[in-house]
Structure formats: C-alpha cells, structure tokens
Amino acid sequence: MAAAEITAPPLKPYPVIPILEVGAMANSKPYVANAAMQQALGFPGELVEGWHDKAIAKLGDLLQNYRGLKVYLDACVHCGACTDKCHYFLGTGDPKNMPVARQDLLRKVYRRYFTWAGKWFPKLVGAEDLSKEVLDDWYSYFNQCSECRRCSVFCPYGIDTAEITMAAKEIMDSIGLGSKYTNEIIGKVHKVGNNLGLPGPALLDTLQSLEEDLKEETGLDIRLPLDEKGAAVMLITPSADFFAEPHVYSLMGYAKVFHAAGIPWTLSTHASEAGNFGLFIGNYGQMQKIAMRVREAALDLGARRLVVGECGHAWRVAYSFWNTLIGPFDFLDPDYPLPQHICELTYDLIQRGALTFDKSANDRYVVTFHDSCNVARASRMGGLPGGQFEIPRAIVRAVANKFVEMNPEAIREKTFCCGGGGGLLSDELLDLRVKGALPRMEALQAVVDTDGVNFMATICAICKAQFSKVLPYYKFNMSMVGGVHQLVSNAIRLGPK
Amino acid sequence: MSAATVVFALLFYAATLLGAAGLAWRIRDYARTPAPLKIPTTPAPTTTGGVVLRMLREVALFESLFKANLWIWLFGWMFHVALALVLARHLRYFTEPVWFWVVWVQPFGLYAGLAMVGGLAALWARRFLVERIRYISTPSDHMMLALLLGIGVSGLSMKFMSHTDIVAVKAFALGLIFFDWQPLPAHPGLFVHLFLVIVLIAIFPYSKLLHAPGLFFSPGRNQADNPREQRHLAAWAAKLEKAKV
Structure with missing residues (x-):
C-alpha cells in the first residue's frame, strides 16, 4: 500500500451524494495476518x-x-x-x-x-x-x-x-x-492483557507517573490504583487511556471523579483493556474469551461494581453482550447498573450534587459532541432509550459554558463514524480512513465556521485516535479532539468546598 | 368445462401449495434459528410493549424508510397501502355474502388500483434514472416490478377497458375454495391477470418478497433493549457454557 496516495476530498458546504466511481477503492485492504x-x-x-x-x-x-x-x-x-x-x-x-x-x-x-x-x-x-x-x-x-x-x-x-x-x-x-491489524491485537490481549501490549510492570510505572502529574497539578494525592483487592469499583478502560494523547486526560478525569466522590476503585492488570476486537471479527468465541478476563479479574479482586471507560465498541460489548457472555453478575452489587458507563457514574454524581465544577476552566473551548457509533446505535446509558445521547451531553453542559450541536443529520442515531472503527484503525488503511471521515469533517467545518467550535468531545478511544490522525488532512488542529472526561478533569473542583 | 378452467384451477392449487408450504417452511426456519446476541438498533424500546409499537410503526408507516429517503418512502408506501386496499376490494370475489367492510372499501379500492400502478411505475423509474439504484438492480428486481405492474394494469384494464363476466369469475373463485369447480370466462385480460397472480403466489417464499415475513424476525427491530436487566442466552450459547463448567 506504500504507493497509495492519501488524499482528503474537498469539504463542501452541504452534503453531496457522489457520482459512482467503480473500483475506486478496490485496492484498499489491510495487511494479511501471518501464520x-x-x-x-x-x-x-x-x-x-x-x-x-x-x-x-x-x-x-x-x-x-x-x-x-x-x-x-x-x-x-x-x-x-x-x-x-x-x-x-x-x-x-x-x-x-x-x-x-x-x-x-x-x-x-x-x-x-x-x-x-x-x-x-x-x-x-x-x-x-x-x-x-x-x-x-x-x-x-x-x-x-x-x-x-x-x-x-x-x-x-x-x-x-x-x-x-x-x-x-x-x-x-x-x-x-x-486481517493483521485485528488479529495481531487480539493475540496481544491474550498474551499480555491489553491491545497495546503494555505489560503489568510498565502499566504500574505509567500509572505512578500519572499520579505524580496529578499531584503536581492539584497538590492532592489522587490515586490511580492497580490490582487493589477489595476496591468497590473495578474500572475497565481502553489501554490507549494509559499513555496516548488525548486519551490520558480522560483517565485523569476518571481518577478525579473517583477521588472527589470518595469511591474506592482499581484498575486490573489482567483486564487492562476494555476494547474487544472479537466483536470486529465476528467471532463469538474470541469475544467471550476476551470478555472473560473481566469476570475473572472482578472475582479475583473482589470488586462489587464494573465501570467502563470511554470506548465505543467496548461499551457495546459490555452493555449488550457481557451479561450474555460472562454473566450472570450475581456476585456484584445489584444496586448499580452492571456494567456501568463512566459517564453514567459521573452523571449520577452530578445529579446528586456530589461534584462541583468551575465551568470557566473550559471557557477557552467552544465544544461540540461527536456521538460514537457503537454507543449511539448499539447501546444505552441510563434508564431511558436515548440516554446514550443525553447523558454525555449533560456532562459536557455541566462542565463547560459553550456547547454547540452539529447538523442534526450527523449526530445522535444518525451520527457518522469517525472513519476508523471496526478494526480499520491501521496505517495501511489511512487513505480510506481520511476519506471516510469526510461527512464528520463537513459537519464539523460548519460549526467551526458559524460558532467558532474548537473542541470536539467524544467518548471513544478509536474516535480519538482516528481524529487525531485525520484532522490535519482537513486543515484542523489535531488537538481539537478529546474526551468528555478531559473536560470534566479541567473543570472539577477538588479538596475542601 | 373448458381446458382453461381446468388449467387455471390446477395452477391455482399448485401455486397456493407451493407458496404456503414455502412460506411456512421459511417462517419455521427463521423462528428456529437462534439469535445469540442482543443487537437491536438503538435507541430501542426497553419493553415488549414498546417493541410491538416499534414494529407496528415499521409495518404500517415504514418509519425507517421515512427517515432514509422521502421519495422511496412515498412511492413504496403508496404502493403497499394501495395494494392492501386492492386486496381488500378483491375479497368480494371470495366471500358470499360480502363482508360489510369489504363493501365499504370498494370505491377506495378502485383509486388504490391507480395509485398502486403509479407507485410501481415510479419505483421502476428509479431503477433506470438513479445511478446508485441502477447499479444495485438485478434482473429479478426489474421482473418483480414488471410482474406487479402487469397484475395492476391487467386488472385495471378489466375495469376501464374490456369488462369480463365478473359474476362468473366470482363463481370460479368460490368454486376453487369449495372444490366445486365452475367455468372460468374466456377473456384474455383475465387470463393474463390470473396467470401473473399465480406466478406471484408461487414465487413469494423463494424471492425477495420474503422481506414481508423477514421484517418480523429482524433482530435489529424486534428485540427489546434490556440486556443489562435480563440475561439473554441462546440455546447453543447455553450449551457452550454448560460444556465449559
């Protein structure tokens, strides 16, 4: 694929259905997995x-x-x-x-x-x-x-x-x-515990240095616990959250929320990955095997609740399939949704007045929200249909003053994929990924022009990685994309009220 | 008894058998195939009652299609509603005495015949005029429209151009039902109409007309969104689980 030229189509002021170009993408394919x-x-x-x-x-x-x-x-x-x-x-x-x-x-x-x-x-x-x-x-x-x-x-x-x-x-x-990309990653999950192949000691190291960063930023001992037995909450989050930008800012956001609410929590080395590429390759057995680590880790650590970080397809698997694949969850606390999305947890705390925010901390941003496909069309949050749209937006509104919606045809259940989902987030497919991002980029350009939007919040590790990569092809700044809990992290007030 | 009567009577029985048996086999097959995972397209209703409402909206109003494309919705919905009215109107040939609501629907059925042909013609035009639809159309897509259009036009021709002995047609239809064959009037328009209807009945379960029963078995539409509240386990998945323990 080295020869393939990566081109971004021009952004149009309104969506246009293209003329057919037979065979235009016939040569786009991922590397084949080796034996x-x-x-x-x-x-x-x-x-x-x-x-x-x-x-x-x-x-x-x-x-x-x-x-x-x-x-x-x-x-x-x-x-x-x-x-x-x-x-x-x-x-x-x-x-x-x-x-x-x-x-x-x-x-x-x-x-x-x-x-x-x-x-x-x-x-x-x-x-x-x-x-x-x-x-x-x-x-x-x-x-x-x-x-x-x-x-x-x-x-x-x-x-x-x-x-x-x-x-x-x-x-x-x-x-x-x-496909090399998906199948190699699944191998890493089985061997090391997460998609990025980050081994336990390295993970511990990373978390400790993040704790130091948090100490420097806030002056408080905000913890990122790993493998702590008896913590009420076990957080399962995409491994990109541990070191990739902007993902890591959301991880700090989760930590601050747990800290502010005084909820004892832990990450797990054994289940240090929320992503489940078994879904992408349509293999029931792989999906179950990958998910089973979560059950094993929860039992081992004696966790009472499962909370899932910002990851679209992981939330689909967790919300829609975990109960089927690794349930029943009779060993967990029935007073909470099983599993619970980090946004559900934060939203619930906001509703109960357990968190305080200084919204002006996000005043440098005009925020819009990109619904991630698996959250939008394959899962739910909260008790009502459509909660998966309302809850993240409610959090953004609670932590930022300026929020703008994109074109209604490009959000909520009609949201456009970032262009990198489904196991396609691979370099040799970059041309496809850039072109596939076009509808989202057009919707974004419109609110950049009319409202000066400069931050697109989202709750998916793949969306974050994909946009960071393709935004520059459309002449946007790559740091325009970030997590909802990144905004939470900016605005949350810790320490004495 | 004319040869045409015998041929058409036998064809009707054969087609009905082929159509009904095929449909029953297909529906049984759908019903027995497990749906191992919860995959409703969300936001989805969280209760069975909500799912029934969602399905009703899909069946009666083509809700999803309405969201997708107003032209396809307009022509498609027009055709289907018109077809339903036309079928209702035709019940007078199969009931004696004619049911009161069938009497009531008669004048609407007539306009519906025109709307049906209009809708079909517009749907067919799209297969030539819209590049994307032209690309995905197969010969059978065209033939299905030709078949339905042929049924509609031949039917209308007997109303507006060349009448047939409708009383005798009804006697023939009732005769089929009660296995007491009556002569079928010799009328070319009628022969064409009935033959095409016979073909349609026969191929129903072996063609894309399976979209009708298929909709009711579509997990994207007929599942409730309650995976956290209720554990969903297909038989083969349960077996897998047991084998592991």
Whole structure:
C-alpha cells in the first residue's frame, strides 16, 4: 500500500451524494495476518486447501446459528434507502461501499449455494459462484466497513451490514485469510492483557507517573490504583487511556471523579483493556474469551461494581453482550447498573450534587459532541432509550459554558463514524480512513465556521485516535479532539468546598 | 368445462401449495434459528410493549424508510397501502355474502388500483434514472416490478377497458375454495391477470418478497433493549457454557 496516495476530498458546504466511481477503492485492504498471528487465535495460518468448500460450509454454519444473518440475507429488496448512508461511500464514491452493494458481495454467494432461485437462475437473481475474485472483493470491501450500523437505522427491515461484515470476516478467518491489524491485537490481549501490549510492570510505572502529574497539578494525592483487592469499583478502560494523547486526560478525569466522590476503585492488570476486537471479527468465541478476563479479574479482586471507560465498541460489548457472555453478575452489587458507563457514574454524581465544577476552566473551548457509533446505535446509558445521547451531553453542559450541536443529520442515531472503527484503525488503511471521515469533517467545518467550535468531545478511544490522525488532512488542529472526561478533569473542583 | 378452467384451477392449487408450504417452511426456519446476541438498533424500546409499537410503526408507516429517503418512502408506501386496499376490494370475489367492510372499501379500492400502478411505475423509474439504484438492480428486481405492474394494469384494464363476466369469475373463485369447480370466462385480460397472480403466489417464499415475513424476525427491530436487566442466552450459547463448567 506504500504507493497509495492519501488524499482528503474537498469539504463542501452541504452534503453531496457522489457520482459512482467503480473500483475506486478496490485496492484498499489491510495487511494479511501471518501464520503465527492466525494460529494464536486458532485460525489456519494461510489460505487453506479447498478454501472454497470450507467457506461455503462455514457460511452454512453461521446461517444455522445467527437468525439475523439469515433474515438479512433474504429480506433485502434493493430499495436503495441505504445507498447514500455510508461514510465510506460518501467519502470514496466506490459503489461497493454502498451498504446494499457490500451486503450483496456475501448475498450473491448465499443465493448461489443456499437458495433455490440462485441454484437454478443465478443470473436472474444476481447469484454468483465464490471465485477467487469474489474472495478478493470480500477482503477489500468487508475491510472497508466499520460496522457502525448507520445504514441499519434507515433500512426498512433493519438489515444490519455490520452483522454481514462480521460474518464475512469470520468466514475469511476460518479459511486462513485474516486481517493483521485485528488479529495481531487480539493475540496481544491474550498474551499480555491489553491491545497495546503494555505489560503489568510498565502499566504500574505509567500509572505512578500519572499520579505524580496529578499531584503536581492539584497538590492532592489522587490515586490511580492497580490490582487493589477489595476496591468497590473495578474500572475497565481502553489501554490507549494509559499513555496516548488525548486519551490520558480522560483517565485523569476518571481518577478525579473517583477521588472527589470518595469511591474506592482499581484498575486490573489482567483486564487492562476494555476494547474487544472479537466483536470486529465476528467471532463469538474470541469475544467471550476476551470478555472473560473481566469476570475473572472482578472475582479475583473482589470488586462489587464494573465501570467502563470511554470506548465505543467496548461499551457495546459490555452493555449488550457481557451479561450474555460472562454473566450472570450475581456476585456484584445489584444496586448499580452492571456494567456501568463512566459517564453514567459521573452523571449520577452530578445529579446528586456530589461534584462541583468551575465551568470557566473550559471557557477557552467552544465544544461540540461527536456521538460514537457503537454507543449511539448499539447501546444505552441510563434508564431511558436515548440516554446514550443525553447523558454525555449533560456532562459536557455541566462542565463547560459553550456547547454547540452539529447538523442534526450527523449526530445522535444518525451520527457518522469517525472513519476508523471496526478494526480499520491501521496505517495501511489511512487513505480510506481520511476519506471516510469526510461527512464528520463537513459537519464539523460548519460549526467551526458559524460558532467558532474548537473542541470536539467524544467518548471513544478509536474516535480519538482516528481524529487525531485525520484532522490535519482537513486543515484542523489535531488537538481539537478529546474526551468528555478531559473536560470534566479541567473543570472539577477538588479538596475542601 | 373448458381446458382453461381446468388449467387455471390446477395452477391455482399448485401455486397456493407451493407458496404456503414455502412460506411456512421459511417462517419455521427463521423462528428456529437462534439469535445469540442482543443487537437491536438503538435507541430501542426497553419493553415488549414498546417493541410491538416499534414494529407496528415499521409495518404500517415504514418509519425507517421515512427517515432514509422521502421519495422511496412515498412511492413504496403508496404502493403497499394501495395494494392492501386492492386486496381488500378483491375479497368480494371470495366471500358470499360480502363482508360489510369489504363493501365499504370498494370505491377506495378502485383509486388504490391507480395509485398502486403509479407507485410501481415510479419505483421502476428509479431503477433506470438513479445511478446508485441502477447499479444495485438485478434482473429479478426489474421482473418483480414488471410482474406487479402487469397484475395492476391487467386488472385495471378489466375495469376501464374490456369488462369480463365478473359474476362468473366470482363463481370460479368460490368454486376453487369449495372444490366445486365452475367455468372460468374466456377473456384474455383475465387470463393474463390470473396467470401473473399465480406466478406471484408461487414465487413469494423463494424471492425477495420474503422481506414481508423477514421484517418480523429482524433482530435489529424486534428485540427489546434490556440486556443489562435480563440475561439473554441462546440455546447453543447455553450449551457452550454448560460444556465449559
């Protein structure tokens, strides 16, 4: 991919549906995982002999086990409602990035091998043999879907392209064709405990130096405890929070909130990662295995509550799947949501008047909020549907004076992915990531122009990393992006009231 | 009894059998396939009652499509509502005495016939005129629209151009139901109309018309958003769990 030129499309004053550019992104694909990375997850090391038959058999398996996949492959009528909804299509114009066309890459194979019409009249219903060309298309275009579910909001049948992408990735993994980025990271989680491969002693070191920073900043002994038995709360947060900027500012924010509220808490070495890339590759077993560390760590440390830091897909897995994968949580405190999002915790404390803020500390910012896709469309916060939109915004309003919303078509359930989700946050995909960020960048440009917005808050480690990287391609300052708890950290008053 | 009567009667039975059996098999298959994870598209209702309301809005108003694209919604919704009214109007050929609400719906059914053809024509035009829709259209997408349009136009032609012996048609329809065959009037428009309807019934469960039952089984729409409150465990996942303990 070294030759690929990375270009940001020009920002337009209003969204325009692009003219189709067939094959524009056919060459965009992640590096293939090597044999060691594949085998560490129990997948074949390279494309296996007889991959064709094995892929079809695997698809048959998945159809038996996932009702969603079966219904989604049957139900599409090609109405076209989704065709202009994907950020990667809007940014690249490649027709295979239209959600329906992406689904059809798998659907045409499903039709050919599993339906009567496709067996007898393949041309008529657009059924096709699984050839090497089709497999190549799968590898390119299913690795151009960030599983953000925006298309599924608009589909009259709720067809979720993310489910189809996950199935396709699962099939490809099972025949030895995995993505290096996702599969190498999953290996690190199993081996070291987190996506970044930060070992326990290094983690302890990092946290201690952060404690020193906090001491210098506030004059207080604000702790970042690791592996402390008997702490009420175990915090599980994306490992990027431990050292990447701007992530680390939010981690300090969490620490200050726990400190101010007097809640004993701890991080865990064993579960030093909230992210769960098992979701991205659609592998139930991996997702469960990665999540299981959380249960083990909580039992080991005797924690009573599980709180999850700012991470979009991690919150989806925690909120929607943990109870299924690693529950029941009968050993935890039933008085709190299990698991609880850090924003739910902070919001609750604000409601109870347990935290005080000096909002003027954020007066240098005009803030807007980027809803992260997995939080927005695959989870909830609080007791009411839509709490995942209201609670983070309420926190921002409580800690900052100037808050502005972006275009209603680009936030809340209609939010655009940052362009780096779904296991695509890899350097060789940078061109795709830059182009996929286009719709968000257009919405941001609009509020920069009208309201002077200079800070985009978000609650996802992938969003933060992606924006830090792509903002400069659109002539924005990379430090415009940061966490909600980064703003909390700026404004929170500690010590005697 | 004419040859046409016998052929059409047999075709109707065969198509009904093929359609009903296929549909039952498909629905049974959907119902028995597990949905291992909670994947409603959020924000989603948190209760079963809320889910029923969400589904009602999807079925009756095409809520998601409305959010997506007003043109597709307009033509699609117009076609489907019109089709429902036209089907209701047609119930007079299958009931004796005719139900009161079927009588009441008759004049609307007529306008609906026109709206249905109009909606279908507009939906078909999109497949030629909009580049994105042209790209995703397969021959079967065109044929499905042609089939429905053929049914609509041939039906309307019998109302507005060349009438058939409608009393005899009703006798034929009732005869099919009660296995007491009555002669079918020889009328080219009627033959075309009935043949296309037979094709539609037969291919229903083997085509994209499966979107109708599919919607009710879509986990993105039919699941309640309550994973923290209630533990969700599919049978195969439970088995996996037991095996580990």
